[in-house]
Amino acid sequence: MVKAINYVKQSISRRFVVLMLSVLTLIIAGALAALWLNYTTLEQYRKIENELKRKQELVSEISYHTNQLFFRVRGYYSFKNKQEYAEIFQEKKELEQSLAAFSKLKLSPEEIELTKSIRHFFDEYFAVTLPKAVGMVERDDYDSLRKLSSSGVNQTVNELVAYANEFKKNSELELKKESEELSNVISGQGFLFLIYFLGILLAAVWVTFRVARDVGTPLTQLSSATDKIARGEHVMMPEMDRSDEIGHLSRSFHSMMVQIQTKEEELLMQNEELQAQQDELQMQQEELQEALAKTEASERYLEKRNRLIMSLANTLNKQELLTSIIHNMVEVTAADKGIIVLLNQSRDHAGFGIAPEGIRQFLDQLESGMLIRIRETLLPYQLKRKQTAGERGYHVEEAYGHDLFLPVLSAKNELIACMVLTRLGKSATEPEMKEITGLAKQISLSLEKLDMYEETEKQRQLTQDILDTIQEGVQLLNPSGVTIQVNRKMFEILGQSQPGGQVHTPHELLFPYLQKYVSEPEKMLAFITDAVIGKARSAKTFVYEVNLEQKRYIQMYDVPLYRGTDKLGTLLVHRDITREYEIDQMKSEFVSTVSHELRTPLASVLGFAELLLHKQLSPERQRKYMQTIHQEATRLTNLINDFLDLQRMESGKQNYNMTPLNLIEIVKEAIELQRVNTRLHRFVFEPKQPLIPITGDADKIRQVITNLLSNAVKYSPAGGPVEITCEEENGFVKLDVSDQGLGIPEESLPHLFTKFYRVDNSDRREIGGTGLGLAIVKEILGFHQGTIDVSTEFGRGSTFTVQLPLAPDEQRLGQEEAAVAVHPQKISTGGQIVLVEDDVNLAELLRTELESSDFTVFHFANGREAVQQIAKLQPDAVVLDLMLGAGMDGWQVISEMKENQEASRIPILISSAFEEKNKAWELGAKGYLVKPYHPKMLTEVLNVTIAKRERAGQIYVPDPDTKSDALSEEKEDDQEK
Structure with a gap:
């Protein structure tokens, strides 16, 4: 026990824990006792209360069931109702259950006796009284029943009910009594708890006092001693005979105090030495601060210079570069303002701190100012001058400014720029001049680099412009397959609106685009890959299809680019062959x-x-x-x-014989020709006027109308009306040809007048045609300054509209003149004709025709033989084919005849399957007879020629569709010429 007490005393914390645990133990024990006492009292009260309430409930149930039982008995007596009779026994059962439950409770002797008497009463009632009463009811003996009821049964029941009411009142009194007793007990327990609380309070006060005495007092003494030591006073600490922490602290403090006082003198001596060292360190610190200031100044200068150098390297825009140079130079050199001017034709410049008027003045006077000296010496020059009023500001005293004129020299030591830096009140020293000159060299390198870049950019743009003018897509790939440059046509081929230029796209990244728009993207990508790696291929070109708004066909081929033996890349050329395709x-x-x-x-x-x-x-x-x-x-x-x-x-080479025409007559002729070829169609043409004059080639205009009518008939296979309208409108004649046939699909309209084009529909394949008719129509109308348009509805028919300019008033023809132009007179004559033709069958046909018109015909198939015989025979005319067999051709025959004086005046009629009208015109011809032609035409031409009887060596080349009178007029013109 003593060891335990000593163990506790050795530690303040142990003492405090033991005291607190003791107090806490007393608090917990008292609280548990109070709780247990309160719990037992309440439980006893609840038990008594529950028993009384249960008895009260069961007595009430017994009273209720008794009343109900006799209520059912009376009901049965009154109405003899079997249901009421059954309910009697049900109430009996429930009454017995309530009596059984009541008997199980803790009962007083009086209650036990009461229970027995109730059981005895009801046993006797159900065994004797009720059967008698039922028999009386069955016999309707109500007098006996009234006597039986007044024999004391009702009295017993009333007593039972009275007992139940009295028992309820007694139970309530008993509960009230128990409640008062519980209240008294709880009041006593509250008094005990108050005493318990006061005891706890006293214990806490005692614990506080012990802690203050054992801990607070020694600590106060130590704190006081510490304050005295801090003030330098001598302190004698009392000895504490304690084994706990405070005792150890007191002894340690006493030992420490002795050591402090012992070493105080040593510290004073050392303090004097440290003071001396501090003075020395102060001097060194001042030197270091001065060196640091110089280092920081150098760092700021280097930072500004680095900023200047970075600005020279970070831009390729000339104006931005000049602005950056002058800004940074002013900052680096501690100048107040400055300007730099490039000595090029445009005098590019940038200023800092200078008004625009001052810049303009400097540029205007540049060639007559200090630039002359700089050009001659190529050295910097500093000029001292008085400050202007604007530079002085609010200063009234005289001050000076220093302008440093700095040349910027190229690598060839040529002056390329001039820079002026101005300092107000301070000139540049020699070291500063050297530094600024070094910076000027950096600026020179940057400007030369910019010039090289601009020249390279011009060359690159020129190359790109050249590429953009090429009508083929150009795509340049590096050896890794990355597209590095394309032209504008390449973007157009791919359906893009971007301009050509440099790009950076691996060809694999093009695959999603190719999948979307190109018909065979895998093959195209494989071709590009093989071209990049230089793989041998059987096909040198690749044709692919681009599916944009309009389908396009592109031919691609590759060209490798080498510099020496090093491959620089691959050039892919994409040629749009849609039109050719x-x-x-x-x-x-x-x-x-x-x-x-x-x-x-x-x-x-x-x-x-x-x-x-x-x-x-x-x-x-x-x-x-x-x-x-x-x-x-x-x-x-x-x-x-x-x-x-x-x-x-x-x-x-198409020739047109432009004459005044009546379009109405030509339309009627064309309708008559078409009416013979069809029985299913009805031609409707009702002109509003008999004459619409135009100027044109009658045969070509007739060909236009015939083609349009023929198409209207062909493309309305079911027949129906073909309506033709012709009317004048604003100086033009408008001709409409409408049918009710198949119509034209909308997608075919842009290609309708293209040669060889035919609408590819199953319902049109049975209709013949070469696809040339409308192309010829458009060419003819184009020469006549006319137009053709079409309006159509698929499946409902089409309307072709032709517009031609009307003839001038002075060229209008009468109906009689038109009739004469169409029906020439025939002149019948005879004579000798030399026929030079190598085709035997055609020669026989022409011989037969001419002999039937009383001509004497001499036929020759060889040109040389024909020339010899012509000179001998001296015929009235020569019919000559230009393309003969072996030997001389037609032109050589003509040349031989012209050289022969006897044959040179004989008229020559050219009959050929080839058109050489230009060459014939050089010989004086105005027409051409083109095979095949009707033999009667040759007869008419010869009749006209021989009828004139003027042999002047004319060469007649009549057009196959030209009438006889027109030819005679041409002949007369030639003779006059």
Whole structure:
């Protein structure tokens, strides 16, 4: 026990813990005792209360069930109701349950006796009284029943009910009594708790006193001693005979105090030495601060210079560079303002701290100022001058400014710029001049680099402009397959609106775009990859299809770029071959169509010709077959003429005989020609006036109208009306040809007047045609300064509208003149004709025709022989084919005849399948007779020629459709010429 007490005394914390645990133990024990006492009192009260309430409930139930039982008995007595009788026994059962529950409670002797008497009463009632009463009711003996009821049964029941009421009152009194007793007990317990609380309070005060005495007092003594030591007083600490922390602290403090006093003298001595050292450190600190200030100044200068150098390297814009140079130079050199001027043609410049008027003045006087000295010496120069009023500001005394003129020299030691830096009140020293000159060299390098960049950029832009003018897409890839440059055409091919220029896109990144718009992206990407890596390929080009708003076909080929043996990249060239592709497609279709269009009539001609040669036929059938052969031959002739017309138009060799015409008559002629070829169509033409004058080639205008009417008939296979309207409108004649046929799809309208183009629909494939008709129509109208338009509704028909300029008033023709122009007079004569033709069959045909008109014909197939015989025969005219067989051609025959004096005046009529009108015109011709032509035309021309009887060596080249009187007029013109 003593060891435990000593162990506790050795520590303040142990003492405090033991005291607190002791007080806490007393508090907990008292609280538990108070709780237990209060709990037991309440539980006893609840138990008594519950028992009394349960008895009260059961007595009430017994009273209730008794009343109900006799209520049911009376009901049965009154009404003999079996239901009421059954309810009697139900109430009996519940009454017995309540009695059984009441008997299980803790009962007083009186209550036990009461319970027995109730049981005895009801047993006797149900065993004796109730059966008697039921029998009386069954017998309707109500007098006996009233006697039985007044025999004391009701009295017993009333007593039972009275007892129940009295028992309820007694129970309530008992509960009230128990409640008062519980209140008294709780009041006593509260008094005990107050005493307990006061005891706890006293214990706490005692613990506080002990802590203050054992801990507070020693600490106060130590604190007081510490204050005295701090004031330098001598302190004698009392000895504390304690083994706890305070005792240890007191002894340690006493020992420390002795040591402090012992070393105080040593510290005073050391303090004097430290004071001396501090003075020395102060001097060193001042030196270091001065050195630091110089270092910081150098750092700021280097930072400004670095900023200048960075600004020289961070921009390639000339104006930005000049502005950055002058700003940083003013800051680096501690100048107040400055200006830099490039000595180029545009005098690019930038200023800092100078008004715009001052800059303009400096630029205007630049060549007559200090720049002269700088050009001569190429050295910096500093000028001292008086400050201007603006520079002095509010200073009234005289002050000076220093302008430093600094040359900027190129690597070739040429002056490329001049810079002026101004300091107010301070000049530049020699070291500063050297530093500024060094900075000028940096500026020179930057300006030269900028000039090189601008020149390179000009060359690059020139190269790009050249690439952009190329009508082929150009794509440059580096050896890694990255697209580094394209031209504008390349973007157009890909459906982009960007301008050409430098890009940076690996060709693999193009694959999503290719997948979206190119028909075979995998093959195209493989071709590009092979081109980049230089893989050998069988195909040198690749054609791909771009599916944009309009489908386009692009041909791509690659060209490797080398510098020496090093491969610099690959050039991909994309050529838009859409037009060529479409023309090729149309040509393929055209060849197929023409093959059909040629073979079909030829088959008919050959077939009917064989029938005529090998079979005996009646004259009617022979005539019919000959008509068929003639029709098919005419069809072939028209087809060939279409080809030749288009070729002449495209080459610019088509000739037009422009004369005044009546468009109404030409339309009527064309309608009559078409009316013969169809029975399903009805032509509606009701002109409002008999004459609409135009100027044009009658045959070509007739060809235009015939083509439009023919198309209207062909593309309305079901028949119907073909309406033609013709009227004057604003100096033009407007001709409409409308049908109610198949119509034209909207997507075909842009290509409708393109040669070889045919609408590719199944319902049109059975309709013949070469796709040349409308192209020829447009060419003819273009020469006549006319136009053609179309309006259509698919499946409902089309309307073609032609507009031609009206003829001037002075060229209008009368109806009689037009009739004369169409129906020439025939002149019948005879004479000798030399026919030079290498085709035997054609020569025989022409001989037969001429001999039937009383001409004597001499035929020669060889040009040399013909020239010899012409000189001997001296014929009235020569009919000459230009393309002969072996030997001389037609032109050589003409040349030989012109050189022969005897044959030079004989008229020559050129008859050829080739058109050489330009060459013929050089010889004085005004027309051409083109094979095939009707033999009667040759007869008419010869009649006109011989009738004149003027042999002047004229060369007649009549147009195959030109009438006789027109030819005679041409001949007369030639003779006059």
